[in-house]
Amino acid sequence: MNPSTRTDLEAALSDRPLTQGSLPRRAPWITLAAAIVIGLVLTSFGVATGLAALVTAVLYGVTIFAWSLAVEGPRKAKDRVVAAAVTSAFLLALAPLISVVVTVISNGVNRLDAEFFTYSMHGIVGEGGGVYHAITGTLLITAVATVISVPIGLLCAIYLVEYATGRLGRAITFFVDVMTGIPSIVAGLFAYALFALFFGPGVRMGVMGAVALSVLMIPIVVRSAEEMLRLVPNELREAAYALGVPKWRTILKVVLPTAMAGIATGVTLAIARVIGETAPLLVTVGITTGVNMNPFDDRMATLPVFAYRQFSSPGIPPEPAIDRAWTAALVLIAVVMLLNLAARLFSRLFAPRSRA
Amino acid sequence: MPVSERTSRSRVRAGDRVFAGLSTGAGALILAVLAGVATFLLVEAWPAVVAPSADIPGGQGITVYIWPLLFGTVLSAVLALLIAAPLAVAIALFITHYAPRRLAQGLGYLIDLLAAVPSIVYGLWGLAVLAPATVEASTWLYQNLGWIPLFAGPPSSTGRTMLVAALVLAVMVLPIITAVVREAFLQTPRLHEEAALALGATHWEMIRMTVLPFGRSAIIGASMLGLGRALGETMAVAMVLSVSGGVSINLISRSNPSTIAANIALDFPESTGIAVNTLIASGLVLFAVTLAVNMLARVVINRRRDFSGAN
Amino acid sequence: MAKRIDVADLNIYYDKTLAVQDVSLSIEPRSVTALIGPSGCGKSTFLRSLNRMHELIPRARVEGKVMVDGQDLYAPDVDPVTVRSHIGMVFQRPNPFPTMSIYDNVAAGIKLNAKRMPKSELDDIVERSLRQANLWDEVADRLHKPGSGLSGGQQQRLCIARAIAVQPDILLMDEPCSALDPISTQKIEDLIGELKADYTIVIVTHNMQQAARVSDVTGFFNLRGVGQPGHLVEIGDTATIFSAPSNKATEDYISGRFG
Known part of the structure; x- marks a missing residue:
């Protein structure tokens, strides 16, 4: 040039x-x-x-x-x-x-006192009362939802990582992603429609709420568990196969324990995601004033729905109910944040080496 | 001992077969649930579809009932997206390319916390804090820009307007969009960034030459995910929006169309008979719309994943 | 316009770790200088300090002087972005911008540095840069196709065309052939020989035959031990370094690979 x-x-x-x-x-x-x-x-x-x-x-x-x-x-x-x-x-x-x-x-x-955690709303008009019944309801329904979601989600993740081939695998991966986008109210309507077919219209049960929450929870569990299972190095699996261990025992005894910490993190985050859901519970579980410990019978109080109802129909005078709504929201937000924090700590403490 | 060996091996085979069957079943169950949602909603919605118009709440048939709700749903979600998407891209850029690297993860976690707040809390907050805070601004918009149909007013004195509903939705979808976009920006090949910098690009020019083009389909996909979430968000809108029915693009008045999800939450507990079926029919419409949006979003995001994998 | 480089007492750090210690050397304009040495000896780090790319790593810094025709690149009022537009760089792996066409890749640097330019003039520069990079004949009919569709060797020559389009003073090459096959490597080596007429070229290479083939001057970097900073052992005429190095370490390194 x-x-x-x-x-x-x-x-x-x-x-x-x-x-x-x-x-x-x-x-x-x-x-x-x-x-x-x-x-x-x-x-x-x-x-x-x-x-x-x-x-x-x-x-x-x-x-x-x-x-x-x-x-x-x-x-x-x-x-x-x-x-x-x-x-x-x-x-x-x-x-x-x-x-x-x-x-x-x-x-x-204002209402963050001992009474708030130890009393239900049974027979309460005006001041006082608490969320004891809503806390038990939330714990019960979330627990049932977790019991439904974790085995299904985990097995599905195992299928995707260990067994999936070709079309079905790709379809499931895709629709798990799509399922994370189902609006929570639609999940609630689904649970209602499902139970209404068997028990007639107007049915309300704690387990309906758990089913609705499961629809929201399963894809989150699948996603996080899948990610964790993929982090398990293949050499571990091959070492087990080389010893003559059958595939299913390899998965149960080698793969799952290795990924357990990560899976626990994912499950915790999934619980945090659904424990604050209001809409699906509103249309399936409703609200009640007393303690109901039977998820297969009638309405149940839950923390988010409690906060909503106290705020939307406070009665007269409205102040005590609105105070209760805010305190319920505070408890809810604290629970969710703590779950998130626990999940992060969990993943940091037991982080698999391959994350580096 | 050939016999015992055979039995133990067949037991092994059986164990494998059972386990493979179980996990495949769980995978298939996912597809079944999705199909089940559609089916059961359709079954429960059907009575409302075939019912005479006069029996539907409002008395004018199911189309007239659902259409304004669908309009309100789309309006609030699109508005929320217009607010949230540019902000989310900027925030993702800040976290990945501007914030000190040691802080980046913590700052990302702060934004993730926005997604952890339950929607009922956003509803309370929107009603108690955000709505009153916008009254002054709405009044100003009405007085100065009232000739634009969006701000035709008269401004709501409580602030429970479409604008506030959209703002709350924007806050709620912001972390979802940010998370996906942030992930994509982080994956921009360092090699390309260095190529731009070595040519004498400033930091922003480097981002425009490499990071933004690389993350473009992630931005589109993430925005659609956010749109899907905004379309289906229930409680926050139900609590914040003051509803009158009808179709209106007036963002600052107190008469607004409701959204499908909010309308279900508000009316379902007190409904019986055909009204329940009507609400479920509207839920089916919402399901179809969000499903379509989410599927499109995933297709866009997955295509990008294929691209970057090839590189 | 080829310029000379004078480096004086250069220390290069990653945070508090000294990575390269006390380098002083001079590079003549219109020459090819090869930097060789074992992995981790700091030759790439040194190269990246010549166009102020090193400081892009958080808390990385440089002490000492890098003079280009008498002007210190690390003087306080010097703008690193402008420095980089004057000193071109070619990387280990070809890295054309995947979302840009071949044409836009070559024009990228011009568009950054010059405000507006008539289309015809830009066309001329793109053509000339591609011709200089011995790539024109292969891509003339697909200038507006993406650069990622080219072969690895073509992509690397595209990156060279992109670097020389802005008429830099100096061209830095960081193992430009390490990801290429022998035929593509040969083409790049031939190209380096041609570009020497216009540019001052500094090339880092793992391949000693390559250093012997393309360079006029060779510098040998080494580590004194594990965890010690890299340093420049000796630099001199390529023929001398390869036939009669004055330092034992250089001789060991060269004969170890050749023998």
Whole structure:
């Protein structure tokens, strides 16, 4: 290539200096601090927090863009604005999380007392009462749902990993994924329709709720168990086969124990997913005021439905019921978060080596 | 001892056959359940389909009953998606390509927590916090942009509007979309990112040249997953939305179409007879729509998986 | 425009770990310099510090000077993004952008660095870069097909075309043939010989025959022991290094592979 044929433009490209104007290292922080100060001043003048935050973000973006454009050129300016926008998006997403947690805690602590956990709503009008019956109901129904879902989900995952070949395997994988998207209310209607065929319309039973929850839970169990089983190294299986161990005993004695911690994590997450479900229980289990320990007979109270009913039909005066609703929501959110936390700890403590 | 050897071997075979049969059965059960959902809903919905129009709640037949609900369902879900999808992509980018790498996992977990909050809690929060907080903004929209049909008003004084329902739904589907997109962005080959940087691309130019094209079908698939979830979300909408029936795209007033799922939750406990069948028929419609959306989403996501596998 | 490189007292770190210690060398313009040495001796790390790619790894950093025609790449006001647009790089595995056509791959760097350019001018640059990379004849009829459809050797030449389209001062190659078959390797080696007329080329290679074939100057990197930083043992005329190295370690390494 003869250099003399280079175009002017290319020459310009090549002769650009390496040094370019650049903002001082602390420029973004200075700008951000200034924007925040202006935002705070706005709030002190009575501007809503959300609006002030928006002004702060926009102010920061515009300032850094203009400053960078003047000193560093358009490419760097765009780079900085995108960084600011992406960070703002993340912070924006944290806002509802923080707001939900703060709201639920501050409204829920009012009734966070011993009576709340030891009393049912039997014969309660107005103040007092508790969620004892709803907690037992939730535990019972979730337990039954787990008992249904885990064996089916686990066996299905074993099929997918150890036995599946060709079409059926692919179809099941696909529809397990699709099944995770079934709306929970549809799962509830399915359980209702199923039981209504045998027991007549208007039937309400705890086990119906468990069936509905199972429809939601099975695909989650399958997905996580499948992932964990695939992490089990093939050498382990081959070592067992080489010793003459039949396939089914290899799966039971070698593969499953190896993946057990991961599967337990997945099951815990699945329980966390369904324990807060309201809609399917609303149409299958309903609500009642007393303790019902028989999942095959009549209505049962559950924590999420309890919170909903206390809020939607509080009675007169409404305050005690609404307080109970918030406290039930607080208990629910705490249970779900604890389950999530337990699952994460579980997976961290027993993480298979191949995760690295 | 040939005899005992044969029996032990046949016992082994039997054990294998039983176990293989059990697990295959469990797999087939998944397909059966999905088919069962469709079948049982259809059976219980059928009386409403064949019933005379006058017997259906509203008295004008099942199509007239379900259509506004379907409209409300789609409107709220699409709005939620329009809000959530761009945010989710930005958040996924932040977590994978902007946040300090040591923090990335923890920050991702924070977003996942949004998905862990039960919908009943979102309903309470939407009603108590978000709805009142939007009243001022709705009023402003009505006064300044009222000529746009979306903001025709008059603004609701409680804030229980379609806009708020969509916002709550957006918060709920945000973590679902983010999780899928984040996973895809993480899989962008380092090799391609380095190629862009070595050419003298800025961080954002590198993302536009490699990360976004690589994650494009994941973004589409994840958005459709989010859409599916928003279409079927029940309690939060049931609690937040003030419903009047009818069809309207007015986002800030107190008369809104309900959604299928919310309508079932609100009416089912007090319904009997043909009304129950009608609600189940609407549930069947919801099932069909979400099934279609989810299947499409999975096809898109799986196709991407094939692509990246080949690389 | 080929430029010379002078490295002085360069120390390269990953976080607190010193990976490459105290490298000083000079590279003449319009020459090919090969860097050889055992795995993990820091030759790739050194190469990536020449276009400031090394610092992309979190908490990685560099001390010392890398002068390109007298200008220090690590001076405080130097912009790493601009540095990279001046110093091209070709990687171990061919990495054309999979979502872009062959044409767009070659034009990618220009589109980043130049604002607007008439279509015809861009066409010219793409054609010339592909011709320079000895790829034009093979792809002229499918410029707008994706680059991922090419063979491995073609993809690597596409990556070379992409790197030279922006007329860099220096071309860095990080084991460019390690993923290629012998015939593709030969084509790339021939190409390196041609490109030498316009560019300063630094190539890292595991293959000593390749270093002997393509380079004018060879530098040998080694580790003093496990866990010790890599360092430059000696650098000199390729013929001398391969026939009469002055250092025992170099001789062992070379004869170990040849013998």
